Amino acid sequence: MDAVNARAIALVARLVAVLIPLAIVQIAVVSQIRLFGAAPDLLLALALSVGVVGGPDRGGRVGFAAGLAYDVFLTTPLGLSALVYTLAAYSVGLFQLPLTTHPRWWKVGSVAIATVAAVLLWSAAGLMIGQDQLLGMALGRIALVEGLANATIALPMLRIAAWLYTPRIPERAIV
């Protein structure tokens, strides 16, 4: 049990050490660098990458933490990004084929397609809770561009996700 607790603490420490700098870099730098009106979303890319390499449970947990970290800085209701990132990262984990390894193009494609779906889901959820300002935005274009942008950063995010969750250790041993 001590070994399990130690691994859990180490995992949480790695997660905090990754999420906080990523959130700051996303807010301060990446969100200000746009192409065709959209920028990559590091936090969403990380959550989806964890879903791809670590499965739905891990993806859901990291999606929740990443979404909540982003929500702190947004003017939209707290919990919206947490909800959407949780569902997106969990879902992308569910849809991975039961193979021991995935080809690289499959992983990158999963992150890109899940990003597009997450942006559209975020918009739909936002509209449902009264965020009417979303109607004035080019949602389709933003979703597509963000999907392509996240595809370009998917490989390093997948490496970080793999580092967070060492695949050889069964998930049951890791909280």
Next chain:
Amino acid sequence: MLQPARSVRSRWILSLLVATSVSLLTLDFRGFGPLQTVQNGARGVAEPVVGAVVSATRPVRNAWSGIADYDRVSRENSELREELAELRAQDVSRDNAEHQLDEILAQQGIETASSIERVLSRVVAGPVANLDNTLRIDKGSDDGLRPDMAVVAGAGLVGRISSVTADRAVVELVDSRNFNIGVRLVGATAQTTYLARGQGPGRPLVLEGEVDPVPGLVDGGQLVTSGLDRSVFPPDIPVGRISGTGIAPGSPPPVTLPGTGEPRPLEEVQVSLLVDPRQLSFVTVLLWQPGD
């Protein structure tokens, strides 16, 4: 395929995370004080760090903007040079007229936008998400800022304060969807006021409903905030110029109602903003609230 026990556990974890997210949304909607305190506290800790990173990486972002927006910036530069030359010719007489007007109104105890106390702020970050339409500025409640205060730049209205921490504030931009402003037509013979509504980032505002083509409601006609009772903005802040009516200054309305010959009301009258809120480095917050 997941084992049944693991499948149940997996669904339980997902349900717990979704329930927690929905609970946070509900509490946020209800304005749960401790939650907002925690959020403001987290922002208060993180935003100075964000500001430092923004400052350190400004050359990188400027270089990217120069590459990605080169054509637009070059074209805009040429247009602005022409406009500046025209404005310089009008500077002296306009400044004199404004000064005299301010003196007269001050003697009568009538407040104007130029008489309102204001705070100059640096824009530290633009929209922080792809579906966000706000700015972050480096002043907060410690400097007197409060929610709903008007934010302006040299040429006109930028937006309003949507949330404030001790040393940072978030500005909702004027072109956000459903951002409503009461506006008045400058130079109109009647006191004509309208409701201008935002349509989304980068898009012109639209005057609500059908608009009677009164004298002065022509392409290029100027609109300022009306400052009517219960308006969140003080009066006389420049907002934008009318566009898309198809009516040039001095020309009659192009379409009349059959039989009566009366000019047909205009629909979808657009208002081009005087300020591009996404190209600002500094803004000014007017320390004014309704009832002041």
